[in-house]
Amino acid sequence: MKNSTFTFQSSNNTNAIHGVIWAPKGEPKAILQIAHGMTEFIERYEEFAQFMVDNKILVVGNDHIGHGKSVDSKEGWGYFAKKDGSACVVEDMHHVTKIMKKKYSDTPYYLLGHSMGSFMVRRYVMNYGKELTGAIIMGTGNQPFPMVIGGKALVKIETLVKGEKYRSKLVEIIMFGAYNKRIKDAKTPCDWLTTDKAIVEKYLKEPSCTFIFTLNGFNSLLDTILYIMKKRNIDKIPKDLPILLTSGEEDPVGNYGKDVQTLYKKMTKTGIHNIDLKLYKGCRHEILNEVTRQTVYKDILEWIISK
Numbered sequence: 001m002k003n004s005t006f007t008f009q010s011s012n013n014t015n016a017i018h019g020v021i022w023a024p025k026g027e028p029k030a031i032l033q034i035a036h037g038m039t040e041f042i043e044r045y046e047e048f049a050q051f052m053v054d055n056k057i058l059v060v061g062n063d064h065i066g067h068g069k070s071v072d073s074k075e076g077w078g079y080f081a082k083k084d085g086s087a088c089v090v091e092d093m094h095h096v097t098k099i100m101k102k103k104y105s106d107t108p109y110y111l112l113g114h115s116m117g118s119f120m121v122r123r124y125v126m127n128y129g130k131e132l133t134g135a136i137i138m139g140t141g142n143q144p145f146p147m148v149i150g151g152k153a154l155v156k157i158e159t160l161v162k163g164e165k166y167r168s169k170l171v172e173i174i175m176f177g178a179y180n181k182r183i184k185d186a187k188t189p190c191d192w193l194t195t196d197k198a199i200v201e202k203y204l205k206e207p208s209c210t211f212i213f214t215l216n217g218f219n220s221l222l223d224t225i226l227y228i229m230k231k232r233n234i235d236k237i238p239k240d241l242p243i244l245l246t247s248g249e250e251d252p253v254g255n256y257g258k259d260v261q262t263l264y265k266k267m268t269k270t271g272i273h274n275i276d277l278k279l280y281k282g283c284r285h286e287i288l289n290e291v292t293r294q295t296v297y298k299d300i301l302e303w304i305i306s307k
Contacts, residue, residue, distance in 0.1 A: 003049075006099070010065050011091035012081035018042075018069035019062035019096055022049040026056075030108040030133070030304055031100055034061035035093055035124075037115030037139065037286075038221065039078070040209050041068030048288050051297045057304065058104070062096050064089050064120075066217050068208055078213035079165060085220030086227060090123050097131060110304055112136040115253060115285065116221060122228040125243075126236040134242035134307045136300065139251055139285050142259035142266070143225055151175070152222050159215045167212035175218070179252040179285075192252055194286045196293075234270050242274045242307045243267070244300070248283030248290065276303065 003022045010017050020042050032052055036042050042061040049059040063070035065088060066079050081088045093111075101109065111132055113121030118140035125135050151174070158168050179192040186192075190200050203209050213221075227233055245264050247254045254260040257279045264277045278299060283290045290296065 008092075008095060008099070010070070010081075010088060011095070012065055012085070012088040014081070015065050015070050015072070015076070017062050017065070017092050017095075019060065019099075021100075022046070022053050022059040024053045024056045024058060028058035028104065028107060029056040030110060031058045031060065031104055032110045032112060032304065033093070033096060033100070034059065035111065035113035035117030035120050036061060036064065036067070037117050039067070039211060039213070040203075043068070044209075045288065048293075048297060051294075052301065055301055057301070058100075058107075060096060060100055062092060064117075065092065066214075074207070074211070075165075077208065077211045078167065078217040080217055080220040084223070085216065086120075086123065086224040089120050089220070089224075090127065093120060093124055094128050097128070101131070108133040108304075108307070110134045110136065110307075112138060112300075113140075114288065115139045116224075119221070119224045119228060123224055123233075125238070125241060126228065126233045129236070129238045129241050132241065134244070134304070136244045136246065136303070138246050138287065139253055140245070140247065140260065140263065141253045141255065142263045143229075145229060148222055148225050148229070152219070152226070155215050155219045155222065159219070162215065164216040164219070165214045167214055168218075169212065171215065171218055172212050182250070182252070182256070192284055194284050194289045194291075195282070196289055196291045199286070199289045231270070234267065237267070237270070237272055239271045240274055241272070242276075243272065244276045244278065244303050246278040246287065246296075246300075247280070248285060248287050249279050249281050250283060251285045251287075253285055 006019045118137045180186045247260045249257045287296045
């Protein structure tokens, strides 16, 4: 596998965005762009990228603003932008798309988003869905409107007192504190991520995965969720765009599959008619890092090839 890196200026006009391309030899059959999740970085997807490259799929992705190598220092982790950080993340993702399409103008193009990245992909397809061959929405949720508004109110109050760069343990606990509740004898605060203990241990040792978001980052995430909840924005998604909704049945972000099924029904009701739903029994949040991940890899590859 041949991989290369690239950089470009973020739409927030502050950060230099770090990107990675994993390319097969010769012309790729398709391109898969990845939008990673909250408090992680694009290189965590290397094993998955290797599988795709072995099957002639080029993989590309970037560290979002506030993540990985797209920050000037560790103090920048979890901070998005002074204004509309949610839109900045999506515009940066679209910039990656434009870079790749300049070189591979006729190659089928897919976009995969995991967790926070899934919410960003849902916003992306509302604005740029016509530029894609298909979209994979992974590890997503369907949060109740009052909960999101309540979260916004709490973040606003704390921001007024502490400032937008403050890292609030209270907000983090409220957002993620219950995610381990269905796991018997949980050994770490992050057991909800995957049943693969080695992956969890590695995650906990990685500084770029264990920081607390700034209030600015939490606000940007909640803004994204509010944006994608609005019916007028859901109506912007191309009705014939192939979409794969996929998650683990033990993923608390998707309410253990229930919210993913609700989202499937909601999108279908708007007239989006090319949606597939795939839930994995026994799998938690990071299905690409589960002990059964090779099955997930193969299913995603087959879905891409079938479209």
